Amino acid sequence: MIEKELIRKVLSAMLSGGGNFAEVYLQKSKNNTLKLEDSKIENAVSGFDLGCGLRVWKDNRTFYGYVNSIEPKLLLQSARELGRAAGLGKNPYPLQLSPKQFEPLEILDNFSLPGNNRKKNILLEVDEACRKYSKNIVQVSSYIADGQQETYIANSQGVFSQFFLQKVILSVNAIARKGKEVRTGHKSFAKTLGYEMFDLKKPKEIAEESAAIAINMLEARNAPTGQMPVVIGPAFGGVIFHEACGHGLEADAIVKDASVFKDMIGKKIASELITAIDDPALKGHWGSYSFDDEGYPAEETVLIKDGYLESYMNDLRSSDKLGGEPTGNGRRQSYRYMPYPRMSNTYIANGKSSSTEILSSVKKGIYAKEFAGGQVDPATGDFVFGISEGYMLENGEITYPIKGATLIGNGPQILKEIEMVGNDLDFAPGFCGKNGQSLANEVGQPTIKVSSITVGGTGN
Amino acid sequence: MSENLNDIITYTLNHLKSRGLDEYEVFGTASHDNEIEVYQQDIESLSVSKSKGIGIRVLRHQSVGYAYTSNLSPEHILECIKRAISNAKVTHKDKFNYLPVRKDYLYQQKPIDLELLYDPCFYDYSIEDKIKAAKTLEAITQAEDKRIIGISNSSYRDSAVEVVLANSNGFLDSYKKSWCYLYVNAISRQGDDTSTGDYFSTGKHLGEINLEDIARQAAKRSTSLLGGRKIKSVKADILLDPLVAAQFLNLIAEALTADSVQKGKSLFKDKIGKKLFSLDIDIYDDGIMASGLASAPFDGEGVFKGKTKVFDKGILKTYLYNTYTARKDNTKSTGNASRNSYRSVPSVGINNFYLEPKKLNFSQILSETGSGFYVMDIIGLHSGANAVTGDISVGAKGLWLEEGSMAYPVKEVTIATDFLSLLKSIKRVGNKLYFIPSSGFIGSPALLVDKIMISGT
Numbered sequence A: 001m002i003e004k005e006l007i008r009k010v011l012s013a014m015l016s017g018g019g020n021f022a023e024v025y026l027q028k029s030k031n032n033t034l035k036l037e038d039s040k041i042e043n044a045v046s047g048f049d050l051g052c053g054l055r056v057w058k059d060n061r062t063f064y065g066y067v068n069s070i071e072p073k074l075l076l077q078s079a080r081e082l083g084r085a086a087g088l089g090k091n092p093y094p095l096q097l098s099p100k101q102f103e104p105l106e107i108l109d110n111f112s113l114p115g116n117n118r119k120k121n122i123l124l125e126v127d128e129a130c131r132k133y134s135k136n137i138v139q140v141s142s143y144i145a146d147g148q149q150e151t152y153i154a155n156s157q158g159v160f161s162q163f164f165l166q167k168v169i170l171s172v173n174a175i176a177r178k179g180k181e182v183r184t185g186h187k188s189f190a191k192t193l194g195y196e197m198f199d200l201k202k203p204k205e206i207a208e209e210s211a212a213i214a215i216n217m218l219e220a221r222n223a224p225t226g227q228m229p230v231v232i233g234p235a236f237g238g239v240i241f242h243e244a245c246g247h248g249l250e251a252d253a254i255v256k257d258a259s260v261f262k263d264m265i266g267k268k269i270a271s272e273l274i275t276a277i278d279d280p281a282l283k284g285h286w287g288s289y290s291f292d293d294e295g296y297p298a299e300e301t302v303l304i305k306d307g308y309l310e311s312y313m314n315d316l317r318s319s320d321k322l323g324g325e326p327t328g329n330g331r332r333q334s335y336r337y338m339p340y341p342r343m344s345n346t347y348i349a350n351g352k353s354s355s356t357e358i359l360s361s362v363k364k365g366i367y368a369k370e371f372a373g374g375q376v377d378p379a380t381g382d383f384v385f386g387i388s389e390g391y392m393l394e395n396g397e398i399t400y401p402i403k404g405a406t407l408i409g410n411g412p413q414i415l416k417e418i419e420m421v422g423n424d425l426d427f428a429p430g431f432c433g434k435n436g437q438s439l440a441n442e443v444g445q446p447t448i449k450v451s452s453i454t455v456g457g458t459g460n
Numbered sequence B: 001m002s003e004n005l006n007d008i009i010t011y012t013l014n015h016l017k018s019r020g021l022d023e024y025e026v027f028g029t030a031s032h033d034n035e036i037e038v039y040q041q042d043i044e045s046l047s048v049s050k051s052k053g054i055g056i057r058v059l060r061h062q063s064v065g066y067a068y069t070s071n072l073s074p075e076h077i078l079e080c081i082k083r084a085i086s087n088a089k090v091t092h093k094d095k096f097n098y099l100p101v102r103k104d105y106l107y108q109q110k111p112i113d114l115e116l117l118y119d120p121c122f123y124d125y126s127i128e129d130k131i132k133a134a135k136t137l138e139a140i141t142q143a144e145d146k147r148i149i150g151i152s153n154s155s156y157r158d159s160a161v162e163v164v165l166a167n168s169n170g171f172l173d174s175y176k177k178s179w180c181y182l183y184v185n186a187i188s189r190q191g192d193d194t195s196t197g198d199y200f201s202t203g204k205h206l207g208e209i210n211l212e213d214i215a216r217q218a219a220k221r222s223t224s225l226l227g228g229r230k231i232k233s234v235k236a237d238i239l240l241d242p243l244v245a246a247q248f249l250n251l252i253a254e255a256l257t258a259d260s261v262q263k264g265k266s267l268f269k270d271k272i273g274k275k276l277f278s279l280d281i282d283i284y285d286d287g288i289m290a291s292g293l294a295s296a297p298f299d300g301e302g303v304f305k306g307k308t309k310v311f312d313k314g315i316l317k318t319y320l321y322n323t324y325t326a327r328k329d330n331t332k333s334t335g336n337a338s339r340n341s342y343r344s345v346p347s348v349g350i351n352n353f354y355l356e357p358k359k360l361n362f363s364q365i366l367s368e369t370g371s372g373f374y375v376m377d378i379i380g381l382h383s384g385a386n387a388v389t390g391d392i393s394v395g396a397k398g399l400w401l402e403e404g405s406m407a408y409p410v411k412e413v414t415i416a417t418d419f420l421s422l423l424k425s426i427k428r429v430g431n432k433l434y435f436i437p438s439s440g441f442i443g444s445p446a447l448l449v450d451k452i453m454i455s456g457t
Helices: A004-015 A074-084 A116-133 A195-199 A203-218 A235-249 A251-255 A316-324 A356-360 A409-416 B004-017 B074-087 B120-124 B127-143 B213-224 B242-255 B258-262 B323-328 B362-369 B419-425
Strands: A021-035 A040-058 A062-066 A139-155 A160-178 A182-192 A226-232 A276-278 A299-307 A346-347 A364-377 A383-395 A397-403 A408-409 A417-421 A428-436 A437-443 A448-456 B025-038 B040-062 B063-069 B148-167 B172-192 B193-203 B235-241 B283-286 B306-310 B352-356 B372-379 B391-402 B406-416 B426-429 B434-437 B440-443 B445-455
Touching: A004 A021, A004 A040, A004 A139, A021 A116, A040 A074, A040 A116, A040 B074, A040 B440, A062 A074, A062 A299, A062 B362, A116 A139, A116 A160, A116 A203, A139 A203, A139 B258, A160 A203, A182 A203, A182 A383, A182 A428, A195 A276, A203 A383, A203 A397, A226 B306, A235 A276, A235 A346, A235 A408, A235 A428, A235 A437, A299 B127, A356 A397, A364 B372, A364 B406, A383 B372, A383 B391, A408 A409, A408 B391, A408 B406, A409 A417, A409 B419, A437 B074, A448 B406, B004 B025, B004 B040, B004 B074, B004 B148, B025 B127, B025 B213, B025 B258, B040 B074, B040 B127, B040 B306, B063 B074, B120 B148, B127 B148, B127 B172, B127 B213, B127 B362, B148 B213, B172 B213, B193 B213, B235 B242, B242 B258, B242 B419, B242 B434, B258 B323, B258 B434, B362 B372, B362 B445, B406 B419, B419 B426, B419 B445
Parallel strands: A040 B063, A062 B040, A226 A364, A346 A437, B235 B372, B352 B440
Antiparallel strands: A021 A040, A021 A139, A040 A062, A139 A160, A160 A182, A226 A448, A276 A299, A276 A346, A364 A383, A383 A397, A383 A408, A408 A448, A417 A448, A428 A437, B025 B040, B025 B148, B040 B063, B148 B172, B172 B193, B235 B445, B283 B306, B283 B352, B372 B391, B391 B406, B406 B445, B426 B445, B434 B440
C-alpha cells in the first residue's frame, strides 16, 4: 500500500519535535450492507474508505491526527504539524532500526464474497422463515453486511505489521403481535470469515431463533421485583461478565484509577468456579484478529484463574505505564481513532454442572436467557442489563415467560456470588462501545447461577 | 482533483449525467475536528483531524442505490458511482421513490440566519486556549469538594463542518456549522463508597461556555450520591431531572418518526388526534431554533427545515416526515430527512426536539413532590427501554425526598413502567429547558411523574 521509505520519513517528521514514540496507521477498507424491511430490500449501500492515522507520544501526552489520504505530500505535512504540536524539545528520539518480527497468525483462509443477488436471497429467505414460523410475526427487519479491511502499521520502536480482516454479519429482528401485546426478538450471526460462514449455520435457523423469542415473549407476564437467584443462559449471557467486569479489566481504567480492580492482581476477586479468558486468536470468531491495531500479535490472555485475578488487558500505552507487556488488546474502530485497551472474544470457561442441574436447583428465581444489552460504570462496577428473553423459575421448573425485567447490581459483588457454572460454553457476537468507538466483540459463557441479584420489574 | 468540496461535487455530478439514471444526488462534507483530553493538569491526548467525503444516491426505475467514499481521487469517485448504480439493481421498486421536486426547495430567503450556525469567532480560539479550558475545568471541578478524589475525564471537543448538497433537479446549496463541547466526570469517595457524576455544556465556540457551571454541576452530581443505599421495592412518585427526562423524550421522538410508524414499529401508530398526556403538554420539533445544535437551513434532502408542533395540549398532531414517508402518507415532508454523515443513507430523524416548559421552578416542583424519588441519573436506557413494545425498565440513582427536601441518596434500584403510562402520569412540568446532544438535540424541563414501580431489595 505504501513505500517503506516514505513511512520512515513520516515517522521521523513526527519525532522532530522531541516526541518519544511515533506511529503510522494506514487503512483501506470496503464494505457493503443490504437491509430488508417490510419484506423488501430497502437499501443497498457500499462504502470505500481510505485514511491514515498518525500518533506521537511526548512523555505522557498523546497527539493524534488523521487525513483521508495516503498521498506522500499530505502525509508528511500532517506528520510535521503533529511533530510540532508534540513539543519544543530539541533532541529527536531515535528510530529503532531493527524491525520487530512477528509470526503472522492465520485466522482467515480462503473466503467467499458473493454479489448482491446472493445477499438479497439470504435476506428474503430470512424474511420468509420468520413469517412462516408464526402468523403472529408482523414485521421483520434484517441486514447483512460485509467488510474488508487492509491495515498497515509501523512505529518508531520497529513494529511493522500488515494484516487483512474480512467480516460478515447477519442480523435479524422479528416483531410479533397478538391483540395488544407486541414483543420483539433479535439474533445475529457474525464471523471473521466470508459467506462460507453460512455452512456453519443457515440463515433460516437464525431467522427462526429470532422469531421464536418474539413469539415466546407474547405470553410473558410482568417480571417480579426484588432480590432473587438468577440463572444466566449461555452465549450472550456472557455480556454480563463483559460489561460488569471486562471493562474494569481494560488497563486504561486501571491507569486512571477508574476501576474497582486496581491493585487486585493475584487477589481472589471471584468465586473459585470462575476462569475468564480474552482470546482474539480464536479462529473465525467475530472479535478475532491476527494483529491488534497497534501491530502486536493477537494472543490468549487469562484474566481470572479459579477466582484469582491474573491479568489486565493492555495496549502499548497502559503496558508502558503499568510495566508489563502489551497483551494484543490495543484496538480502534478505524484510522479515525486512537487505540485503547479493548476486549476481543471474552468468555467464562466451562465448569462442571449441567444446565439441567443448575435450573433445577432454583426454588424461586428467574432464568435470563437473552439480553438486550447493558451498561456499567467501571469506576464503581455498578451495572444494569435488560432481559429480552426471560422466564420465571419455580421449584426447579421454568413456569412462564416474563417481560420488562432488568438486572441491576455490582460487578465485583456478583463475581463472588456465582454458585454454579455449567459445561455448555457458547459464544455470541455483538458490538461494544467505548470512548465513542464501536468494535466487533464476542462474548461467551456456559449457563451460570448467581445466588442473588436485584430484578427490576413491575410485578410482585 | 481539487481539494475544494464544491469542485468535487461538480465533478461527480458531471459524471452521473450520462449514466441513464432517472435522478441522482450528491452529499458531501468537509470537517475539521479537535479533541483534547487532560488528566492531572497535563494533556492526556490531543487529536486534530481533517475529514472529507461524499455520498452518492442514485435512482433508476424507482429503485435506490447508495455508495460513499472518502477516497476522492477521480478513479475512486467513478468506482463509487458504479457501485451506487449496481446497488440500485437489487433494491425494491417503489412508486414513492423520487427526489424532492423544485417546489419543495423553494423558499424566499434563508429560513435561518447562517451566522447562528457558524460563528467565525470559532477560529479566534487557539489550540492553547482549548487545552487551557479543559485544564481549568479539571482543576475547578476537583476544587469544588474535598470528597472528589479524581477527575476521570475532562475534555474539549469541537468541529467545524461544511455541508454541500446537490441533485439532478437543480438543487445546489451549502452551509457551515461549528460547535464545541466540554465535558467533565468527577469521582468522589467517602469511606468505602465511590460515586461518579458528570456534566457538560455545548456552544458554537468556546466563548459561549460557562466552565464554573459545568464544574459545579458535575461535583454536585458526584458527591450528592455518596453513601447511596438500596431501598425496599415500592411504588412512589418520581421526579425526573431534566437531563433524565430528555433521555426518555429522545426515545419518544424516535418512535414519532413516520418511518417507524409506517413499518408498524411504533407505539404511536393510530394515535394521531388522541390525547396521550393527561396534562396540556406541547412538544415541538424545531429545525431552525436559534441556539439548536441540530439546526440547519435545509434537511438531508434539501427540504426547508421548519418548526413542527408534534403535540398540542397533549394531543398527538403529526409524525415526523422525510420526502419518501410523506408521500406514502399523502402529506408534506416536515424537513426531517437526516444524515449523520456522508456514510449513511438519508433517513427520518430528529431536529431540535423539546417539551415546552411550564411555570414551576425547581424548588416549587420539589415541594409539590413531597415524598418520592428524585432520579438524577439512569443507566441501561438502550437495553431497558423498548420503543416498539413500550416497556421501560432502567437502573436509577438519585435522592429520596421527604416533605420536599432531600432525605438520603439512593442507588442500585430500577424504575419500571411503559411509555404510554409514563406520558399519562406526568403531573407537573418545570420551567427551565435543558438540552442534551443525542440523535437530535433534545430538551426537557424537570418532570414529576405519578406513582411508578421502584425495585430495590
